[in-house]
Amino acid sequence: MQNILAAIRTMVTLIFLLYASWSDYKTREVSNNVWILFAPPAFTLTFLELLFYNPSLLYLYGLCFALTSAFAITLFYLGGFGGADAKALMCLALALPFFPKNLLTPLSGKISIISQNFLPFTVFSNSVIIAAATAIYIFIRNIVWHKKSGTSLFGGSHQKESFWRKILVLITGYKVPIKKLKEKWHYYPLEDVKEKSENELQRKLIVMLNEKEREAVVERLAKAIENGKIQDMVWASPGLPMLIFITAGLITALLFGDFVWMFVSFLFR
Numbered sequence: 001m002q003n004i005l006a007a008i009r010t011m012v013t014l015i016f017l018l019y020a021s022w023s024d025y026k027t028r029e030v031s032n033n034v035w036i037l038f039a040p041p042a043f044t045l046t047f048l049e050l051l052f053y054n055p056s057l058l059y060l061y062g063l064c065f066a067l068t069s070a071f072a073i074t075l076f077y078l079g080g081f082g083g084a085d086a087k088a089l090m091c092l093a094l095a096l097p098f099f100p101k102n103l104l105t106p107l108s109g110k111i112s113i114i115s116q117n118f119l120p121f122t123v124f125s126n127s128v129i130i131a132a133a134t135a136i137y138i139f140i141r142n143i144v145w146h147k148k149s150g151t152s153l154f155g156g157s158h159q160k161e162s163f164w165r166k167i168l169v170l171i172t173g174y175k176v177p178i179k180k181l182k183e184k185w186h187y188y189p190l191e192d193v194k195e196k197s198e199n200e201l202q203r204k205l206i207v208m209l210n211e212k213e214r215e216a217v218v219e220r221l222a223k224a225i226e227n228g229k230i231q232d233m234v235w236a237s238p239g240l241p242m243l244i245f246i247t248a249g250l251i252t253a254l255l256f257g258d259f260v261w262m263f264v265s266f267l268f269r
Helices: 004-029 032-051 057-076 081-096 113-117 119-149 156-160 162-171 176-182 211-226 240-253 259-267
Strands: 173-175 191-197 201-205 232-237
Touching: 004 032, 004 081, 004 240, 032 057, 032 081, 032 156, 032 259, 057 081, 057 119, 081 240, 113 119, 113 240, 113 259, 119 173, 119 201, 119 259, 156 201, 162 201, 173 176, 176 211, 176 232
Parallel strands: none
Antiparallel strands: 173 232, 191 201
């Protein structure tokens, strides 16, 4: 019966996170109803399983939820997380506070101490590593595009931008036609234009854009392209939601293990 409860908790968690990820990708919004429906069964199933089979772990369950909630809320207020991301981690702490070792053994063959006692933190660290991997992909894509097209990555006034600003743009976005930026609202411009005079236009790279400013920036870029002042290829970020990486972090944690622990173990063999 314990294994059945653990299997149900794991499946329920995956179903809710996959749906939330899909919703976040399609609309960039996740209804609060998702978390309202997810949290009660997550808590009930976990609490009953621990109460009947491992009552000594109830205190650790409460500690895991408290630490995960504090971490998620802190990241949210620091701007590192969206509201849905924070709620996802908190619900994950309710449903899967510990690695379901009775059900699964990761391909790495080892379950880290963190995964055994605070699985949401392993999920988060895995998600950050996966997100970093996408940055490597975007960087390589930009270099390949540059070599194939023979076009400068940072021409004109972009050349005056700082080295680190250019690097941030290179790993978070790529050049797209203005039409795509208009049609795909989840793309965010990574550059803006400003008219210094009637015949002089200044382009600047931006790495943090307020969502409320998006349309105004896109309109300025479109007007500059229409007037022939800049080419029809502008820097933009696809803006993949963190919730997708959190879901990927959970799947990889269950199937492969704790990436950070694997790396540290490799270093200290």
